Amino acid sequence: MITLENVSKRYETQEALTKVSFTIEKGTMAFVTGPSGAGKTTLFKLLYLAEKPDEGHISIAGFNTATLRESSIPLLRRNIGVVFQDFKLLNNKTVYDNIALTLRIRGIMERETKERVNSVLKMVNLRHKSDSYPLTLSGGEQQRITIARAIVGEPTVMLADEPTGNLDAENEDAIMNIFKRINAKGTTILIATHNKRLYDNTAKKVLYLDCGRLVKEAIR
Amino acid sequence: MFPLRLAIQSILKEFWINLLTVLSIGALLMMLFAVGTIVYNIEIMTRRLPERLSILVFLKDHTPEGDLKVIEARFKSEPLVRSVEFISKDKAMNNLKKTFKEDDFILKGITDNPLSDSFEIRLKGNNLSVNDVKGFIDKIRALKNVDDVEHGGKLLESVYAFKQGLRVLGIFTGVIFATAVIFICYSTVRLLFYRRLDEIEIYRLLGATKAFVRAPFFIEGAVIGFIGGVLGTILLWILNNYLIGRIMVNIPVFSFISVPVGSLYFMPALGFVLGLSGVGFALGRLKY
Numbered sequence: 001m002i003t004l005e006n007v008s009k010r011y012e013t014q015e016a017l018t019k020v021s022f023t024i025e026k027g028t029m030a031f032v033t034g035p036s037g038a039g040k041t042t043l044f045k046l047l048y049l050a051e052k053p054d055e056g057h058i059s060i061a062g063f064n065t066a067t068l069r070e071s072s073i074p075l076l077r078r079n080i081g082v083v084f085q086d087f088k089l090l091n092n093k094t095v096y097d098n099i100a101l102t103l104r105i106r107g108i109m110e111r112e113t114k115e116r117v118n119s120v121l122k123m124v125n126l127r128h129k130s131d132s133y134p135l136t137l138s139g140g141e142q143q144r145i146t147i148a149r150a151i152v153g154e155p156t157v158m159l160a161d162e163p164t165g166n167l168d169a170e171n172e173d174a175i176m177n178i179f180k181r182i183n184a185k186g187t188t189i190l191i192a193t194h195n196k197r198l199y200d201n202t203a204k205k206v207l208y209l210d211c212g213r214l215v216k217e218a219i220r
Numbered sequence: 221m222f223p224l225r226l227a228i229q230s231i232l233k234e235f236w237i238n239l240l241t242v243l244s245i246g247a248l249l250m251m252l253f254a255v256g257t258i259v260y261n262i263e264i265m266t267r268r269l270p271e272r273l274s275i276l277v278f279l280k281d282h283t284p285e286g287d288l289k290v291i292e293a294r295f296k297s298e299p300l301v302r303s304v305e306f307i308s309k310d311k312a313m314n315n316l317k318k319t320f321k322e323d324d325f326i327l328k329g330i331t332d333n334p335l336s337d338s339f340e341i342r343l344k345g346n347n348l349s350v351n352d353v354k355g356f357i358d359k360i361r362a363l364k365n366v367d368d369v370e371h372g373g374k375l376l377e378s379v380y381a382f383k384q385g386l387r388v389l390g391i392f393t394g395v396i397f398a399t400a401v402i403f404i405c406y407s408t409v410r411l412l413f414y415r416r417l418d419e420i421e422i423y424r425l426l427g428a429t430k431a432f433v434r435a436p437f438f439i440e441g442a443v444i445g446f447i448g449g450v451l452g453t454i455l456l457w458i459l460n461n462y463l464i465g466r467i468m469v470n471i472p473v474f475s476f477i478s479v480p481v482g483s484l485y486f487m488p489a490l491g492f493v494l495g496l497s498g499v500g501f502a503l504g505r506l507k508y
């Protein structure tokens with residue numbers, strides 16, 4: 001479902017990723033870990049085509065990113081649900097509208113949108129915050145909204161960048177349970193995290209990044 | 221449906237910018253139509269000019285009666301001639317005396333009539349070209365028995381040149397005003413676009429197509445242009461009714477002015493199109 005071959009990415013001053021290769025099978029829940037600055041977010045940006053690799057090949061959800069036409073990028077992104085590390089919520093729109101946006105962009109009717117948005121809001125336990133604005137919510141609540149937005153489109157691949165960074169243990173478990181649920185339905189999931197607790201007992205595959213290099217790949 | 225809602229939200233949220241844009245567009249379109257009206261009116265006023273001009277053909281002395289008939293028939297057969305009137309030298313003298321009225325002592329000493337027989341020719345109106353008229357006059361000059369021709373060709377020529385210049389000037393100003401409208405839309409959309417850049421980036425990351433991102437701007441530009449056009453129409457209508465209709469009617473020159481009212485409804489359509497083009501130029505080359 002996700003394949004990287006010798007992928008490198010340089011920013012002006014430094015190498016963020018160096019010759020990274022790995023494969024994540026369809027339906028897997030995998031983790032990327034490593035110290036701050038290791039290149040986890042950069043890896044995600046390459047996967048949802050916010051950045052282009054300097055070298056190497058990437059394929060994700062059946063798309064080869066090198067040969068993908070500019071006009072097909074939206075199509076690729078609709079197949080990928082992303083939980084951004086910095087949330088990327090629209091602060092001038094309500095929680096409901098933020099999540100609904102994913103579906104409205106696809107031209108889905110308001111009635112169906114309403115049903116689906118309310119259902120994911122229930123999943124993250126924030127049904128009552130539907131009409132609030134993001135900045136009036138706690139960090140953990142904003143994070144759960146971001147997760148709800150990523151899953152509402154029922155993507156084939158989910159990329160979650162530090163999805164539990166702001167959550168207490170209880171909410172952390174709740175979110176991991178959601179991920180497990182949608183993973184069980186067949187969604188391939190890649191989670192970037194510092195948090196050992198998340199992948200210690202559950203993970204099938206853990207990728208260890210350090211200074212842009214893939215230093216270890218643990219498979220259970 | 222959703223892009224429409226975004227456009228409406230944006231129009232309301234950026235109310236002051238949009239209002240300013242609408243006002244500028246309204247004013248510009250109004251001026252554009254004012255220029256158009258001026259050109260149109262001068263066109264109308266001068267259209268019947270050749271009709272008013274008369275050509276006086278003076279005949280040589282002692283032209284035989286028979287030849288007069290031939291010449292008259294010759295004139296009447298010309299397609300651009302509306303009427304031909306023979307003025308005998310006696311009649312011309314009488315006219316002269318009438319003109320001088322009480323001062324006819326000037327003519328007292330004259331016993332032998334020095335005037336000549338003449339024809340007064342009036343031309344059909346409607347867009348005779350200067351060349352037609354000139355050609356016709358040259359033809360007359362070449363006729364036997366014709367002594368001299370007096371005509372307003374020179375005047376016609378200069379009026380036509382003036383009209384031509386005015387038309388060019390009108391088109392030139394029109395193009396400038398239209399460009400200004402496009403430019404105003406262009407810069408407003410650019411401004412709004414950059415204000416919303418963060419938002420647009422998120423839209424794109426969630427899988428929005430370029431068309432989806434652009435649609436609200438196009439709707440907004442079209443609506444602003446259209447409303448600007450409506451405003452311009454209203455302004456011009458007010459100007460016509462209150463200024464020209466009430467006040468200037470008493471000033472002779474202005475009483476002729478007629479506004480092509482039917483074409484006023486064209487203004488919102490023009491605003492619509494210009495607004496859309498402004499958006500097109502604004503977004504056309506952007507990378508996002």
Ligand SMILES: Nc1ncnc2c1ncn2[C@@H]1O[C@H](COP(=O)(O)OP(=O)(O)OP(=O)(O)O)[C@@H](O)[C@H]1O
Pocket residue numbers: 011012013014015016034035036037038039040041042043085
């Ligand atoms: N836009 C950029 N321009 C220049 N350098 C960048 C840019 N984005 C990231 N970097 C650099 O690339 C390296 C990898 O950054 P990245 O954000 O991928 O790390 P990370 O593993 O996600 O870290 P964290 O755990 O703190 O989120 C860092 O050293 C960072 O400074």
Ligand SMILES: [Mg+2]
Pocket residue numbers: 040041042085161
């Ligand atoms: Mg990161």
